[in-house]
Amino acid sequence: MSKTRIGFIGVGGIAQRHLGVLESLPDVELAGFADPDFNRAVDAASRYGAKAYGDHDGLLGDTSLDAVYICIPPFAHGAAERAVIARGLPFFVEKPISLELSLAETLASEVAAAGLITAVGYHWRYLDTVDEAKRILADRPAQMLSGYWLDQTPPPQWWWHADKSGGQMVEQTTHILDLARYLVGDVVSVYGLAGHTQRPDFPGLDVPTVSTASLKFSSGAIANFSSTCLLRWGHRVGLHLFGDGIAMELTDHDIMVDIGAGRPVRHAEGDPVWREDRDFIDAVRGETNRIRCSYGEALKTHRVALAITESARTGQAVFLQAAE
Amino acid sequence: MLATDSLEPSGLGEHMIVLGQSLVHQYDIVIACQNDENGIAFLARAAKAGLRIIAFSLDDLPGFGRWLKAAGAAFLHVHAGIGWEGHELVRLGKAAGLPVLRTEHLPYLLTSPVQQAEYAAMLLSVDRVIGVSQGVAESYAARPNTARMKMIANGIATPSCGNRQAVRSELGLRDDAPLLLTVARFTQQKDHASLVAAVPQVLLQHPDARFVFVGDGPEQDRIEQMVREQGLEQSVTFLGRRFDVPDLLAAADIFVLPSLFEGLPLVLLEAMAVGLPIVATAIDGTVEAIGKDHPFLVTPGDPMLLASIIGIALGDREAAKAAGDAGKTRFIHQFQADRMAMQTAALYAGFLAGPSHTLQARNS
Numbered sequence: 001m002s003k004t005r006i007g008f009i010g011v012g013g014i015a016q017r018h019l020g021v022l023e024s025l026p027d028v029e030l031a032g033f034a035d036p037d038f039n040r041a042v043d044a045a046s047r048y049g050a051k052a053y054g055d056h057d058g059l060l061g062d063t064s065l066d067a068v069y070i071c072i073p074p075f076a077h078g079a080a081e082r083a084v085i086a087r088g089l090p091f092f093v094e095k096p097i098s099l100e101l102s103l104a105e106t107l108a109s110e111v112a113a114a115g116l117i118t119a120v121g122y123h124w125r126y127l128d129t130v131d132e133a134k135r136i137l138a139d140r141p142a143q144m145l146s147g148y149w150l151d152q153t154p155p156p157q158w159w160w161h162a163d164k165s166g167g168q169m170v171e172q173t174t175h176i177l178d179l180a181r182y183l184v185g186d187v188v189s190v191y192g193l194a195g196h197t198q199r200p201d202f203p204g205l206d207v208p209t210v211s212t213a214s215l216k217f218s219s220g221a222i223a224n225f226s227s228t229c230l231l232r233w234g235h236r237v238g239l240h241l242f243g244d245g246i247a248m249e250l251t252d253h254d255i256m257v258d259i260g261a262g263r264p265v266r267h268a269e270g271d272p273v274w275r276e277d278r279d280f281i282d283a284v285r286g287e288t289n290r291i292r293c294s295y296g297e298a299l300k301t302h303r304v305a306l307a308i309t310e311s312a313r314t315g316q317a318v319f320l321q322a323a324e
Numbered sequence: 325m326l327a328t329d330s331l332e333p334s335g336l337g338e339h340m341i342v343l344g345q346s347l348v349h350q351y352d353i354v355i356a357c358q359n360d361e362n363g364i365a366f367l368a369r370a371a372k373a374g375l376r377i378i379a380f381s382l383d384d385l386p387g388f389g390r391w392l393k394a395a396g397a398a399f400l401h402v403h404a405g406i407g408w409e410g411h412e413l414v415r416l417g418k419a420a421g422l423p424v425l426r427t428e429h430l431p432y433l434l435t436s437p438v439q440q441a442e443y444a445a446m447l448l449s450v451d452r453v454i455g456v457s458q459g460v461a462e463s464y465a466a467r468p469n470t471a472r473m474k475m476i477a478n479g480i481a482t483p484s485c486g487n488r489q490a491v492r493s494e495l496g497l498r499d500d501a502p503l504l505l506t507v508a509r510f511t512q513q514k515d516h517a518s519l520v521a522a523v524p525q526v527l528l529q530h531p532d533a534r535f536v537f538v539g540d541g542p543e544q545d546r547i548e549q550m551v552r553e554q555g556l557e558q559s560v561t562f563l564g565r566r567f568d569v570p571d572l573l574a575a576a577d578i579f580v581l582p583s584l585f586e587g588l589p590l591v592l593l594e595a596m597a598v599g600l601p602i603v604a605t606a607i608d609g610t611v612e613a614i615g616k617d618h619p620f621l622v623t624p625g626d627p628m629l630l631a632s633i634i635g636i637a638l639g640d641r642e643a644a645k646a647a648g649d650a651g652k653t654r655f656i657h658q659f660q661a662d663r664m665a666m667q668t669a670a671l672y673a674g675f676l677a678g679p680s681h682t683l684q685a686r687n688s
């Protein structure tokens with residue numbers, strides 16, 4: 001069995017999550033790791049008999065790679081993707097795909113022109129509970145949604161700065177926005193609000209500490225999303241959906257469907273990241289492409305997240321072209 | 325697969341990297357070492373050199389064995405410092421069904437009967453043993469129960485040209501003040517103590533001489549204390565571990581290696597490659613490197629003699645330059661990495677063409 005040779009650009013926290021999956025796949029070989037923090041690249045390489053590089057150019061010099069995982073912080077996107085696209089390699093990239101919409105749009109059209117297989121790390125789409133929700137919603141479409149990311153502040157310093165992470169809506173709540181799009185369809189308009197509280201234990205943190213958004217979908221459904229990083233613990237991350245005679249609550253580990261007969265909770269089974277990685281590898285290997293979120297799909301979610309930030313800044317609602 | 329379980333893969337580690345780099349176009353080379361701090365630092369150097377790396381845990385060697393199999397390794401080449409190292413790796417390679425080669429980097433030094441017996445038992449699992457010098461090979465040949473050894477002399481890549489001023493300005497050293505460089509781990513084997521004992525006598529004639537020690541190791545505290553007790557802090561400088569060897573060599577006027585025993589010291593080859601005059605002890609591996617006709621050889625463990633030979637080398641710049649030039653010529657003819665790699669590759673080819681020819685090394 002020939003092995004699919006994978007290289008990593010960025011070997012931080014989320015890369016380790018994917019490695020935990022990929023190392024268990026018998027048809028995958030982890031060939032090389034690039035990170036400007038060279039010790040991280042060495043640490044990963046030395047676990048898999050791979051090569052380590054200080055930047056993506058070094059990694060991409062290895063002409064035997066079959067695909068690349070790009071697991072870098074939001075501010076770092078651009079050069080890595082361009083170099084990967086220039087070599088015609090399929091890639092998996094973590095959300096959010098950029099800070100600037102224009103960059104993501106350019107990259108999306110380059111990906112399309114090159115006909116590359118891509119996947120983006122919106123792994124909620126792979127929850128079995130989301131499959132169940134999708135089945136139920138087919139008969140009873142959601143008319144109203146409430147999305148939440150009510151959490152603590154992540155420790156990496158880049159996260160604290162709007163010019164590095166894009167803020168919580170773009171960096172975290174984007175998962176819930178993507179889930180809403182996956183279950184309900186395209187968004188046509190957004191209105192955002194944001195507030196900020198100084199906290200002495202997070203010096204220099206300039207992202208909004210609270211933000212909300214009102215959304216309208218092309219189906220007519222309406223939604224509200226709330227984010228805060230003011231808590232010192234994880235409080236609620238998920239999406240609630242309401243339709244005619246149905247209330248549904250989704251988190252990343254369970255689903256509750258209330259049709260007036262109690263509040264039964266079912267736990268999610270299996271690992272959505274495993275499914276996400278498996279689908280990407282299968283597609284790269286020439287098998288059926290079952291990838292649930294391509295670069296082009298992720299761009300649509302990203303557009304919504306950036307529109308919320310933009311609306312909060314200008315005080316104006318943003319209308320999105322339904323055609324796109 | 326080049327592997328070591330040496331706790332301090334310094335010279336031996338560089339050897340593995342040089343060998344790996346020279347063979348990387350013919351073979352898919354992976355460098356293996358244990359996952360402690362020194363091991364990871366070594367693997368980082370190997371990675372910088374463009375080689376694949378794998379760390380193993382001494383607590384989970386079977387895990388490494390499984391990896392060897394899963395990775396489809398064609399053979400395992402174990403590198404041992406002192407003779408008691410590497411046994412587990414050898415057995416692991418055999419258990420994984422691989423041909424196993426073993427390179428001895430130091431002469432036979434085992435004195436305990438238990439260790440000698442363990443060595444002999446280990447040899448049953450080795451397909452071929454390589455010695456890095458004639459001296460190493462002979463020291464093993466003289467023992468009962470040791471395999472016949474293939475001698476492949478150590479070789480190095482020609483060091484890049486260094487900047488003479490960089491280290492000298494760091495040390496605040498005048499351009500004409502003599503700098504005597506010693507690059508060696510602080511262990512009993514390297515005998516820094518004899519060199520420190522020689523310093524006062526050298527200073528009588530050459531008061532501005534500066535002795536520079538590069539490296540670290542278990543004996544460093546003791547040697548530093550000797551320097552303090554003799555009030556030599558102005559004349560002896562400890563630089564710790566350094567990776568700017570070309571600059572250090574360029575800054576130096578004389579290289580000093582006072583070791584009690586050596587396999588075939590890479591640092592001497594580096595000094596020779598750049599034509600740096602050498603004062604060293606007349607021991608097997610060292611003599612093999614610089615030649616028995618070298619003018620500045622001394623008996624090991626004799627500080628008085630060491631001091632007077634250093635004095636001569638410093639006093640007669642003509643003779644020193646001639647010795648440096650001769651060393652450079654000798655290096656070019658005998659100790660280049662390419663030659664070592666070619667000989668090693670020939671040995672590998674023998675194994676791959678043999679019974680296990682299905683395990684072809686994959687081109688990277």
Ligand SMILES: NC(=O)c1ccc[n+]([C@@H]2O[C@H](COP(=O)([O-])OP(=O)(O)OC[C@H]3O[C@@H](n4cnc5c(N)ncnc54)[C@H](O)[C@@H]3O)[C@@H](O)[C@H]2O)c1
Nearest residue numbers: 009010011012013014035037072073074076094095096121
């Ligand atoms: N899908 C998910 O659930 C999920 C979870 C966590 C993080 N993420 C996303 O993954 C991304 C990375 O997050 P993380 O937690 O791994 O961050 P991290 O800070 O732990 O790691 C990022 C790594 O990328 C490296 N890096 C930076 N610029 C680089 C460049 N140009 N080339 C190569 N490497 C570079 C950094 O040195 C660091 O090692 C973020 O966008 C984050 O939102 C997604």
